[in-house]
Amino acid sequence: MMPLIDLANPTRFLSLAARALPWLAVATLAAFVIGIAMAFNAPDDYQQGATVKIMFLHVPAAWLAMACWVMMSVAALGTLVWRHPLADVAAKAAAPIGAALTLLCLVTGSLWGRPMWGTYWVWDARLTSVLVLFLLYLGVIALYWTAEDPNRGARGAAILILVGAINLPIIKFSVDWWNTLHQPASVIRLGGTAIDPTLLYPLLVMALAFFLLFFTLHLAATRNEILRRRVRSMRIMQAQRA
């Protein structure tokens, strides 16, 4: 069994990623096939009708959008406190995936809102705080990709990630703290879930599929970032020799 600390070695990480990625891709695909089959066989909601099927995309995307920022916050601590190079790689690799999932959450939420609320968008606390999360993701991506000195870019991005983490409890509790059009929490809440099992189980399988997708894509994107850094260091060596 490989000790966990070995994963911090980029060469060992690349070898592990090469072995794990095909299995993870198959598991992700299987989870999506089962999840979508369950979602489309689930009964309609008594109030929302068939539009409840949008929930099976919207809610897992929202959970992962926030979980990705939590993961990036831990990685940002790794960059600023322990100065671990793989922490920075992990955060940089996660940012575009988090941005895509936040965009998916916003788009599906908007398409769900139009038939249920009569509007695609309203500037209420939940929708606005998720839009702020999306803009924060874009800010982190911009910092990583535009910094001339990668180390300075990584530190700047890490600070922005930790400051942006303040937005996470605002997103979570916005529906309790303010009067919003968005409904309050119905799955993760004190007093247990308020969703019927016929809708809850497909939702949990889709959440598992999204989690596996995130894990697979993050592993692949981290591998890409390690390779990109190798390319950079080899080009610097080539330039020094010339």
Added chain:
Amino acid sequence: MSLGPHAAFIVAAYSAAIVILVTLIGWIALDYRAQYRILADLDKRGVKRRSRNK
């Protein structure tokens, strides 16, 4: 299976999910191929990483 009077919104949401996720997966896959090709090219030209020069 009927998707009811709001079928267009459900189809649009699932289509958007396919577009966003396929774009993300495609970008990561193409990025891997690009980095791998550049590394192979540098290797062919005799540029080695410091750790492999030892």
